[in-house]
Amino acid sequence: SVFAGNAVAYASDWLNAIPNNCYPQSFDAIGLVGGGASATSTSATLNSLALTSTSMCHNKGTDGTDPGANVNAIAAAIAGVAP
Numbered sequence: 001s002v003f004a005g006n007a008v009a010y011a012s013d014w015l016n017a018i019p020n021n022c023y024p025q026s027f028d029a030i031g032l033v034g035g036g037a038s039a040t041s042t043s044a045t046l047n048s049l050a051l052t053s054t055s056m057c058h059n060k061g062t063d064g065t066d067p068g069a070n071v072n073a074i075a076a077a078i079a080g081v082a083p
Helices: 013-017 071-078
Strands: none
Touching: none
16 A cells, blocks of 8 residues: 655655655644644544645645545535534
8 A cells, every 4th residue: 555645744854755645844844824722632623634734744645635534525514504
């Protein structure tokens, strides 16, 4: 299998040798809309977990989009659904 198109926070220096991944050295460096604290917050909103357009990981997924969940697609799919 191939390990590519991922955002790996706090990765040690040896892991940076795996090409085609994003290696922010902190949650703040990921570039989340809600800031680094939203990465571990139980009250983070869906939109706060999206990447900013200036994130070092922006568009670094294997399909040219952001790694991880497509936040806009999820938000559209659950629009109007009661919690």
